[in-house]
Amino acid sequence: MDQHTARTGAPGPAPGGEAAAGVYRAPRPAHPEPGAARRPRAVQGPRPRLTGLGTGALTTVVTALGGGLDSLLFGGPGVLFGVVFVAVSIAGALYVRPYDLVAAPVSAPIAFAVGIALTADSGAGGLVGHLLGVFTGLATMTGWLYTGTALAALIAGVRALRLPSRRRRSRRCSAAPRERSPR
Secondary structure, eight states, X not given: OHHHHHHHSSOOOBTTTBOSTTOOOOOOOSSSOTTSOOOOOOOOOOOOOBOHHHHHHHHHHHHHHHHHHHHHHHSSSOXXXXXXXXXXXXXXXXXXXXXXXXXXXXXXXXXXXXHHHHHOOOTTSHXXXXXXXXXXXXXXXXXXXXXXXXXXXXXXXXHHHHSOOOOOOOXXXXXXXXXXXXX
């Protein structure tokens, strides 16, 4: 206590908030074992934020933009279109909300068809030529379509299996586990 009075010039509680005379307790460390390494947190993927409609819109718009860029650079939908489609299908499956997981594999083929319809080679035949270009594009690029859709479905399926079970019991049920009734 004398040391405290000598340092501050006024009598009062000892450092650390203790009022007992002559008792000084060092402040507690923030972590119980300062030398021990903390347990690392689990690595988590991206936080899902897109609704089902948002996933469909993202997939469709980016696929159409990729197809337009591929048409400008190379004259029609090709490898760039396919790579962009697969990448955006994976991104859509990763960022969709858990409640809307089914939207990712459903929106992928729709986005592919819209992208092909907007960027297909029409030739010189007008509407008929454009439709033939769409069907030809869909027929020749099925590998990209199946790859993007299958990856989106696989990612959505794995995410659905990792969700906790959300079965709810009625209000009348007790917290005790269910047992068989006596016969």
